[in-house]
Amino acid sequence: MGHEPIRSLELRGITKRFPGILACDHIDLSVGEYSVRALVGENGAGKTTLMNILMGLYQPDEGHILINGKEVRFRSPNDAFDHGIGMVHQHFMLVQNMTVVENVALGMKSAHLPFRLDLASVRKKIVEVSERHELPVNPDAMVWQLSVGEQQRVELVKTLCLGARFLILDEPTSALTPQETDELIALLSKMSGELSIVFISHKLHEVKALSDTVSILRRGRIVFEGRTENHSPSELAALMTGHEVELPRVDSTGLDRSGDRGLLSIRDLRVRGDRGNLALDGVTLEIAPGEIIGLAGVSGNGQRELAEALNGLRRPESGSINLDGVELAGSSASRIIAEGMGYIPEDRNTEGIVPSFSVRENLVLKDIGQRDWSRGGFLRLGAIAANAAGLRERFDIRCPSTDTAAGSLSGGNIQKVILARELARGPKALVAVYPTRGLDMGAEEFIHKQLLARRAEGVAILLISEELEEIMNLSDRVAVIYKGKILKVVPGRDATKRSLGLLMAGVSDE
Amino acid sequence: MNKSFKFAYNAAIVVAAAAAAMGIGAIVLAAVGANIGKAYLVILTEPLKDMIGITEIVVRAIPLSLIALGIAIAFRSGILNIGAEGQMMMGILASSATAIALPDLPRPLLVPLAILAGAAGGALWGGIAGVLKARLGVNEILSTVMLNYIAAQFYTFLLRGPMMDPEELVMGSGTPQTVRIPRGAWLDRILPGTRLHTGAFIALGLALVVFFLLWRTSAGFRMRAAGAEAKAARYAGVSVERYLIIAMLLSGALAGIAGSVEILGVHRRAIEGVTGGYGFTGIVVALFGGLHPAGIIPASLFFGLLLLGADMTQRLADVPANMVLVLQGAIILAIVSARQFMNNPYAQDKAARLLSRLFGKPEPPAPPGSIEACPDPSDSVDPCLAGEPQEATR
Numbered sequence: 037m038g039h040e041p042i043r044s045l046e047l048r049g050i051t052k053r054f055p056g057i058l059a060c061d062h063i064d065l066s067v068g069e070y071s072v073r074a075l076v077g078e079n080g081a082g083k084t085t086l087m088n089i090l091m092g093l094y095q096p097d098e099g100h101i102l103i104n105g106k107e108v109r110f111r112s113p114n115d116a117f118d119h120g121i122g123m124v125h126q127h128f129m130l131v132q133n134m135t136v137v138e139n140v141a142l143g144m145k146s147a148h149l150p151f152r153l154d155l156a157s158v159r160k161k162i163v164e165v166s167e168r169h170e171l172p173v174n175p176d177a178m179v180w181q182l183s184v185g186e187q188q189r190v191e192l193v194k195t196l197c198l199g200a201r202f203l204i205l206d207e208p209t210s211a212l213t214p215q216e217t218d219e220l221i222a223l224l225s226k227m228s229g230e231l232s233i234v235f236i237s238h239k240l241h242e243v244k245a246l247s248d249t250v251s252i253l254r255r256g257r258i259v260f261e262g263r264t265e266n267h268s269p270s271e272l273a274a275l276m277t278g279h280e281v282e283l284p285r286v287d288s289t290g291l292d293r294s295g296d297r298g299l300l301s302i303r304d305l306r307v308r309g310d311r312g313n314l315a316l317d318g319v320t321l322e323i324a325p326g327e328i329i330g331l332a333g334v335s336g337n338g339q340r341e342l343a344e345a346l347n348g349l350r351r352p353e354s355g356s357i358n359l360d361g362v363e364l365a366g367s368s369a370s371r372i373i374a375e376g377m378g379y380i381p382e383d384r385n386t387e388g389i390v391p392s393f394s395v396r397e398n399l400v401l402k403d404i405g406q407r408d409w410s411r412g413g414f415l416r417l418g419a420i421a422a423n424a425a426g427l428r429e430r431f432d433i434r435c436p437s438t439d440t441a442a443g444s445l446s447g448g449n450i451q452k453v454i455l456a457r458e459l460a461r462g463p464k465a466l467v468a469v470y471p472t473r474g475l476d477m478g479a480e481e482f483i484h485k486q487l488l489a490r491r492a493e494g495v496a497i498l499l500i501s502e503e504l505e506e507i508m509n510l511s512d513r514v515a516v517i518y519k520g521k522i523l524k525v526v527p528g529r530d531a532t533k534r535s536l537g538l539l540m541a542g543v544s545d546e
Numbered sequence: 547m548n549k550s551f552k553f554a555y556n557a558a559i560v561v562a563a564a565a566a567a568m569g570i571g572a573i574v575l576a577a578v579g580a581n582i583g584k585a586y587l588v589i590l591t592e593p594l595k596d597m598i599g600i601t602e603i604v605v606r607a608i609p610l611s612l613i614a615l616g617i618a619i620a621f622r623s624g625i626l627n628i629g630a631e632g633q634m635m636m637g638i639l640a641s642s643a644t645a646i647a648l649p650d651l652p653r654p655l656l657v658p659l660a661i662l663a664g665a666a667g668g669a670l671w672g673g674i675a676g677v678l679k680a681r682l683g684v685n686e687i688l689s690t691v692m693l694n695y696i697a698a699q700f701y702t703f704l705l706r707g708p709m710m711d712p713e714e715l716v717m718g719s720g721t722p723q724t725v726r727i728p729r730g731a732w733l734d735r736i737l738p739g740t741r742l743h744t745g746a747f748i749a750l751g752l753a754l755v756v757f758f759l760l761w762r763t764s765a766g767f768r769m770r771a772a773g774a775e776a777k778a779a780r781y782a783g784v785s786v787e788r789y790l791i792i793a794m795l796l797s798g799a800l801a802g803i804a805g806s807v808e809i810l811g812v813h814r815r816a817i818e819g820v821t822g823g824y825g826f827t828g829i830v831v832a833l834f835g836g837l838h839p840a841g842i843i844p845a846s847l848f849f850g851l852l853l854l855g856a857d858m859t860q861r862l863a864d865v866p867a868n869m870v871l872v873l874q875g876a877i878i879l880a881i882v883s884a885r886q887f888m889n890n891p892y893a894q895d896k897a898a899r900l901l902s903r904l905f906g907k908p909e910p911p912a913p914p915g916s917i918e919a920c921p922d923p924s925d926s927v928d929p930c931l932a933g934e935p936q937e938a939t940r
Binding site: 053054347348349368369370372373374379381383386387388389390391392393397401402404405409410413414415417 | 758761762763764765767768770771774775777778779780781782783784785895899
């Protein structure tokens with residue numbers, strides 16, 4: 037620390053290759069003092085690789101980094117810190133069972149005296165920074181006690197305490213509620229008076245709200261650069277994907293389901309979470325055939341427990357889960373699968389697929405014991421391969437071959453593998469948890485279309501998501517979950533961002 | 547990058563690793579004042595000079611391969627079985643007790659029965675660790691290592707007490723060993739004048755069985771799924787705990803068979819020191835063989851050669867056998883380290899570009915932003931070496 041301020045930061049001709057992929061192709065990017073530069077692009081466009089190079093996590097194969105016109109080389113993140121560059125990662129880098137002070141002290145070399153950790157000076161610094169930037173944090177709180185929004189603030193304070201004058205924010209709003217997002221945007225635009233910020237996102241309305249200039253990356257190249265105010269979000273979206281994107285919407289006008297009985301009915305479900313707390317406290321939901329119910333809520337309000345209980349991965353304490361007349365509460369996962377429950381789990385890489393298994397193996401993961409794929413205990417490799425070839429075609433799974441390890445595919449293609457497996461089984465009901473999280477608009481469009489097609493076929497769908505846009509576009513009815521309870525169920529066409537946002541924050545009286 | 551480059555790259559890594567190991571070994575040999583060249587010559591060529599040597603390599607490879615097959619089942623199913631040594635001892639005890647107790651059974655009955663008893667003994671010992679892990683979440687490394695100690699003491703106790711040859715007590719030297727196993731339980735020697743026995747066929751047969759089990763049956767599919775990503779397997783309806791126990795039972799059974807075959811084919815009575823570290827070397831053989839039967843068979847022969855070469859250097863090159871163990875350790879470390887570079891697409895890519903720069907060949911242009919291009923499945927780093935398999939929680 038104690039270095040000169042960053043008046044300009046320039047990347048020149050940065051190139052980085054990975055096997056078979058040119059992740060960054062001669063990228064030029066410059067950011068001036070006190071400005072916010074948005075960096076947008078689809079998944080795999082090279083945003084994160086570029087920022088990792090800037091943070092010293094990767095070495096560029098070609099190109100230079102210049103600060104105030106002078107070339108610098110970052111061999112490790114420490115070099116980048118020393119020049120005043122700080123990054124807030126998409127996944128928070130905080131130790132959960134340490135206090136805020138301890139977390140900040142971890143990276144603060146000046147606090148590490150011989151044989152002693154100077155926590156008092158760290159606390160002073162935190163208070164100073166949080167007052168100057170109006171970032172209220174409680175230095176003595178344990179990190180796990182804080183909400184996601186508060187943790188986000190701790191990350192910011194931590195980065196600033198370490199002396200950052202130049203902030204890189206990697207999709208900082210991906211875990212926040214709409215209100216928290218608005219607060220953060222306001223905060224960042226205020227901070228931009230004292231700092232330079234690179235803001236990575238693919239949510240274009242945030243980009244519009246916050247940034248001065250925008251750079252669009254596509255397939256490792258900068259395809260567009262310009263002032264944000266001169267371009268509409270839809271223009272930017274088209275530049276980002278290379279084609280016009282239009283997300284489909286559900287049409288539930290004129291449908292009256294009051295007479296239908298639920299195909300999937302959940303009654304008074306009570307489920308305990310990992311810490312023994314009551315994560316679901318009497319949840320009741322009726323989902324009719326051909327209906328999509330969107331479950332909105334900030335993550336951590338019982339969504340995971342609900343999805344796991346519905347799929348036999350967590351034993352409910354009481355209550356009933358009824359699928360097409362069959363009682364499933366407390367049944368094993370395999371029985372529930374056999375009864376026709378489909379599941380798109382939250383974490384696609386560890387819950388949805390076996391990453392080291394091939395695409396074709398993953399496509400029969402749930403049904404390997406069925407006569408179609410094994411006979412007398414022996415696998416029918418020919419049938420398994422033929423099945424994969426068919427589904428690859430139908431779901432447009434892009435992979436060199438169905439023998440490729442599923443874990444090496446991009447997120448969107450992994451999600452297509454999961455979707456293909458779940459939908460090919462012909463489920464009666466489908467639980468989709470954050471089905472498009474982290475995916476780009478093209479993949480999102482595909483998955484939304486598939487869900488709507490299943491709805492038309494009479495599948496009962498529970499869509500769990502934090503993206504209000506997604507929920508409002510797809511749901512016949514929207515249920516809002518807060519602290520393990522359904523606060524309210526509203527018809528999809530009546531839901532507004534504002535009303536849902538308030539409900540998600542626990543405010544039920546309007 | 548084409549296939550032949552990949553092959554050349556991997557071969558170069560192996561050669562480099564072997565050279566590094568030999569280098570370390572040379573330092574050790576020089577430190578004890580041995581003739582380095584001669585020592586290496588003896589280790590690598592002396593066992594291959596005559597039929598006795600070659601058959602002795604196979605004799606050592608038989609228990610090694612059986613144990614490694616079991617280790618492969620366990621590791622592939624996500625449980626790190628370090629207890630093959632103890633499971634082998636329990637197999638020896640069960641097998642020899644059965645054979646000694648039923649001396650009058652006809653041979654076609656007694657041999658399979660004795661081997662099955664050995665399998666049961668090993669399975670019991672492995673199963674304990676499996677059940678502890680599945681039901682109580684006890685770390686299998688801890689439990690299998692501890693079970694090794696218990697098995698070793700139990701083995702010694704029985705050989706010095708209840709199962710000791712009565713004649714040794716009366717008029718012998720008190721050597722801890724059982725009576726000779728009845729002839730009807732012996733495995734035949736294949737070549738007269740050597741110790742090569744029909745256990746070799748058992749090992750080869752079981753290698754096929756293990757391959758079919760893991761890669762051609764739905765049970766093996768589930769076991770591998772549970773081992774590669776327990777969470778995804780559980781979400782797909784696989785009872786991960788059940789397959790964990792099954793994997794440990796099978797793994798223990800194979801170690802038990804290794805012990806049984808060693809007794810019935812080579813020693814023909816249970817004596818102390820039969821296992822002699824086979825249970826641990828077997829782990830290395832399994833990893834070296836890529837946790838696949840097709841790799842385990844050649845790997846077991848290679849380590850058989852090393853073990854025999856170690857004995858011979860002591861006699862022929864005047865190098866203490868313990869020094870050869872040091873050399874073995876160096877080889878193992880070098881090979882395991884080299885695995886990090888083998889099949890690593892990043893390192894391969896770098897090497898390819900370095901080569902093309904050095905020799906001025908035009909660099910094959912990577913298609914810009916070909917994000918969908920995914921590496922060959924064989925490129926994935928071995929899950930068992932890249933890090934600990936996912937702990938099965940809950």
